[in-house]
Amino acid sequence: MHASPKPDLQPAEPIRHLYVHVPFCSHKCEYCAFYSAPAKGDQIQRYVEALVREIGLVAPRCRPETVFFGGGTPSLLGIQHWETILATLRQHALLGAAEFTVECNPATVSSDKARLLRSAGVNRVSMGVQSLDEGLLERLGRVHSRSQVFKSIDILRDAGFDNLSIDLMFAIPGQTMALWEATLDEALALGTEHLSCYEVIYEEDTPLYEQLKAGRFDVDEELACAQYDRLVERADAAGLHQYEVANFGRAARAGLTPPASPPDVPAFACRHNVAYWRGHDFFGLGPSASEYVDGVRSRNRASTVLYVESALRGHRAKEFAEALPPLARAGELAAFGLRMNAGWPFDAFARRTGYDLREEWADDIAFLVGRGWGECLPDRFRLTPRGLRFADTAAERMLRT
Numbered sequence: 253m254h255a256s257p258k259p260d261l262q263p264a265e266p267i268r269h270l271y272v273h274v275p276f277c278s279h280k281c282e283y284c285a286f287y288s289a290p291a292k293g294d295q296i297q298r299y300v301e302a303l304v305r306e307i308g309l310v311a312p313r314c315r316p317e318t319v320f321f322g323g324g325t326p327s328l329l330g331i332q333h334w335e336t337i338l339a340t341l342r343q344h345a346l347l348g349a350a351e352f353t354v355e356c357n358p359a360t361v362s363s364d365k366a367r368l369l370r371s372a373g374v375n376r377v378s379m380g381v382q383s384l385d386e387g388l389l390e391r392l393g394r395v396h397s398r399s400q401v402f403k404s405i406d407i408l409r410d411a412g413f414d415n416l417s418i419d420l421m422f423a424i425p426g427q428t429m430a431l432w433e434a435t436l437d438e439a440l441a442l443g444t445e446h447l448s449c450y451e452v453i454y455e456e457d458t459p460l461y462e463q464l465k466a467g468r469f470d471v472d473e474e475l476a477c478a479q480y481d482r483l484v485e486r487a488d489a490a491g492l493h494q495y496e497v498a499n500f501g502r503a504a505r506a507g508l509t510p511p512a513s514p515p516d517v518p519a520f521a522c523r524h525n526v527a528y529w530r531g532h533d534f535f536g537l538g539p540s541a542s543e544y545v546d547g548v549r550s551r552n553r554a555s556t557v558l559y560v561e562s563a564l565r566g567h568r569a570k571e572f573a574e575a576l577p578p579l580a581r582a583g584e585l586a587a588f589g590l591r592m593n594a595g596w597p598f599d600a601f602a603r604r605t606g607y608d609l610r611e612e613w614a615d616d617i618a619f620l621v622g623r624g625w626g627e628c629l630p631d632r633f634r635l636t637p638r639g640l641r642f643a644d645t646a647a648e649r650m651l652r653t
């Protein structure tokens with residue numbers, strides 16, 4: 253006689269956050285170390301077929317409150333590809349997330365695509381602008397022009413998008429303070445609901461890194477600091493409030509009901525990223541995508557060819573998976589959370605990790621407070637505005653092995 257299987261007394265919690273990596277770009281930017289490349293032959297079609305399979309594999313456990321299509325350049329996918337992907341999400345009841353973001357490049361936004369995405373429930377677009385100076389756009393190897401940025405914003409607004417974000421970069425080689433201010437002012441005048449601003453980083457194996465190594469330009473740390481300070485000042489004056497080192501969101505917008513946001517962040521904060529920083533589980537689909545589910549961090553292979561082969565055979569294309577010891581995971585979350593202006597409320601940290609931030613990290617907190625980089629409030633620990641400028645260094649102290 254066969255024993256009947258034991259009923260699963262504790263059904264697995266649904267995963268509320270879904271990331272999809274689209275690994276194609278029409279041209280590789282000079283600074284980019286993300287996994288992306290120009291598509292060859294029928295690669296996009298094969299990728300979409302594979303993604304449809306992979307969506308089916310995670311769908312039973314996925315009830316997304318946030319969906320984020322990043323890359324790469326998701327807006328490079330054609331209308332038919334998007335129709336297939338959206339139909340698959342609909343078939344698995346994965347549409348209707350409170351926040352559904354698609355990253356777009358200004359060179360690949362069309363009215364038809366924008367309307368299709370909006371009508372299917374995509375309600376947020378994040379656009380990689382980087383600069384509004386033609387010379388710097390060329391320096392970075394971007395494929396779009398400044399006029400395409402303005403045109404794309406109009407197209408997206410006309411299609412009904414009322415939650416737009418743009419990405420900018422500062423400390424670009426050759427970017428004087430005057431050039432940065434000009435881009436910043438013009439970008440803020442676009443009136444988007446969200447802004448992300450990153451300092452150029454020099455990743456190995458990128459042309460920009462090679463140029464730096466070859467001495468073709470110098471890094472001016474002082475200028476980078478001054479540009480960051482100007483950013484925080486001007487964004488705030490324009491109603492975009494900093495809630496993370498590189499991210500700014502509007503609290504409200506006239507005539508618009510703001511989306512329900514998590515505590516401690518402006519209404520138009522990116523909920524998907526806040527979920528990462530607060531340590532929520534998420535699925536990651538597509539080549540090179542990472543995910544964190546049930547205490548296990550894993551990553552798909554950074555190869556579109558291997559990803560497609562695997563997914564079409566009905567398997568996820570995992571390259572590695574590791575279960576982090578609880579203290580290591582707590583250290584990672586302590587570090588992520590410090591990047592947010594709100595820092596870590598002690599009770600929220602204890603609920604998420606099981607550790608008391610004030611005990612395990614007492615020495616680190618004392619060190620950061622002593623340097624003027626951190627402040628301990630009755631309910632939380634957070635970085636000061638000066639500390640946020642050095643958030644990476646501060647965050648490193650919080651890591652545990």
Ligand code: SF4
Pocket residue numbers: 276277279280281284285286288323324325357380
């Ligand atoms: S568009 Fe984005 S993902 Fe593509 S190469 Fe440029 S920086 Fe990298």
